Amino acid sequence: MSTGNDPSSAIVVGAGIGGLTAAVALRRIGWSVTVLERAPIIAEVGAGLTLWPNAVSALDALGLADAVRDRAVRTVSRGNVRTSKGRWLRRSHPDDVRVLAIHRAALHDVLRRALPESTLHTDAEVVSVAEDGKVVCRCSGEEHDLAADLVVAADGVNSAIRRSLWSGDPVFQGRSVWRGVTPSGSVWPVEESLSLGRGEQVGLLPLPDERVYWFVMANADRPNQLSTDERADALRHVEGWHDPIPELVRATPPDQVLHNDVVDIDPVPSFVRDRVVLLGDAAHAMPPDLGQGACQAIEDAVVLAAALAADPDTTAALASYDDQRRARVQPMATAARESVRRTANTNPLTHLAVTLAARLVPPKAWRKATARWSDWTAPPVPQQENKRS
Numbered sequence: 473m474s475t476g477n478d479p480s481s482a483i484v485v486g487a488g489i490g491g492l493t494a495a496v497a498l499r500r501i502g503w504s505v506t507v508l509e510r511a512p513i514i515a516e517v518g519a520g521l522t523l524w525p526n527a528v529s530a531l532d533a534l535g536l537a538d539a540v541r542d543r544a545v546r547t548v549s550r551g552n553v554r555t556s557k558g559r560w561l562r563r564s565h566p567d568d569v570r571v572l573a574i575h576r577a578a579l580h581d582v583l584r585r586a587l588p589e590s591t592l593h594t595d596a597e598v599v600s601v602a603e604d605g606k607v608v609c610r611c612s613g614e615e616h617d618l619a620a621d622l623v624v625a626a627d628g629v630n631s632a633i634r635r636s637l638w639s640g641d642p643v644f645q646g647r648s649v650w651r652g653v654t655p656s657g658s659v660w661p662v663e664e665s666l667s668l669g670r671g672e673q674v675g676l677l678p679l680p681d682e683r684v685y686w687f688v689m690a691n692a693d694r695p696n697q698l699s700t701d702e703r704a705d706a707l708r709h710v711e712g713w714h715d716p717i718p719e720l721v722r723a724t725p726p727d728q729v730l731h732n733d734v735v736d737i738d739p740v741p742s743f744v745r746d747r748v749v750l751l752g753d754a755a756h757a758m759p760p761d762l763g764q765g766a767c768q769a770i771e772d773a774v775v776l777a778a779a780l781a782a783d784p785d786t787t788a789a790l791a792s793y794d795d796q797r798r799a800r801v802q803p804m805a806t807a808a809r810e811s812v813r814r815t816a817n818t819n820p821l822t823h824l825a826v827t828l829a830a831r832l833v834p835p836k837a838w839r840k841a842t843a844r845w846s847d848w849t850a851p852p853v854p855q856q857e858n859k860r861s
């Protein structure tokens with residue numbers, strides 16, 4: 473484990489999609505990287521994920537897009553829209569933006585394989601971080617003092633680093649979401665679709681190997697309403713919905729149905745504090761309505777590495793990262809929050825407006841709206857020799 477003050481050393485806190493991508497990107501520009509993950513193993517639970525063209529461009533800048541494509545299905549997101557009873561409001565159009573649908577575990581695996589094992593430390597919980605890059609880690613039960621030129625706080629929406637050096641607790645958005653991946657072949661083929669009820673949404677996405685990723689989003693009056701049978705709770709919301717939604721939920725093993733509160737954070741005034749940077753959900757957790765949270769974590773990682781490679785003055789490079797990323801991602805997080813207000817609204821007139829929009833908006837305008845956030849090209853991330861891996 474690197475503990476010195478090497479001029480190009482980074483400690484990445486958290487081995488989620490954001491942390492692993494940051495580790496890959498920083499190693500690519502020749503930095504020495506240590507990833508600290510508090511969990512005993514590095515693995516991504518979770519269900520499916522859509523990767524929009526912006527994230528694919530960022531993965532391309534790291535040389536990983538082909539490996540990701542190999543494990544994904546190319547499809548549309550929100551191209552096919554239905555009512556809860558199955559009436560089509562909109563059918564996918566050739567102009568619709570194409571996304572990659574992938575199992576989170578597969579994306580995580582591609583990122584992990586791009587890193588040497590020696591970079592990754594599990595059972596390593598960061599208990600404090602100072603602005604100058606000093607870190608205290610409880611690694612396998614023992615406390616260690618570490619230091620690096622840069623600490624990347626990729627410790628998720630509940631980031632203890634954000635809360636200690638900045639401020640900002642997660643904000644519950646009055647929504648709950650259940651997710652699952654139905655094993656292969658039980659109901660196949662399944663088309664990508666988004667089905668709209670009053671205040672409720674169900675999404676279906678085909679994954680490789682004839683699996684289907686589904687999610688059910690509904691209003692909730694308070695957070696943390698955990699249940700001993702999450703699948704039954706999800707099913708309750710989709711009773712009477714069109715085929716194959718109830719069947720897909722029923723065919724998912726109950727212990728593999730995930731339930732999360734929808735939370736985000738208020739915008740933070742800066743992503744950088746001296747030698748510590750926020751990245752991914754720690755910096756800008758947003759509701760999942762735009763399907764961009766992980767895509768933005770991947771973008772963050774690439775922009776951070778590109779900025780550090782372009783400017784030998786680390787302070788200036790971090791300022792550039794801060795400017796670029798806040799300008800792009802904070803309006804997006806606000807838009808995701810506004811989207812929740814619309815889709816959670818149970819007023820019949822609002823629901824009518826949402827369904828009418830799906831029916832009447834012409835393909836070009838639909839594309840423009842969905843491409844609003846995905847139209848982004850990654851900066852190059854120059855491959856440099858890693859001096860100290």
Ligand SMILES: Cc1cc2nc3c(=O)[nH]c(=O)nc-3n(C[C@H](O)[C@H](O)[C@H](O)COP(=O)(O)OP(=O)(O)OC[C@H]3O[C@@H](n4cnc5c(N)ncnc54)[C@H](O)[C@@H]3O)c2cc1C
Nearest residue numbers: 486488489490510522598627628752753763764765766767
């Ligand atoms: C229902 C739902 C659907 C979504 N769909 C999409 C989608 O289709 N497309 C998309 O782009 N995004 C989507 N997202 C958003 C996406 O899941 C997140 O934005 C993304 O996973 C965030 O990654 P991260 O690495 O920043 O954080 P996390 O995945 O939360 O990783 C944080 C890591 O840090 C570790 N950690 C925490 N504290 C410490 C500590 N003190 N010391 C060491 N390690 C620590 C944790 O164990 C964890 O491994 C969705 C989210 C939800 C809830």
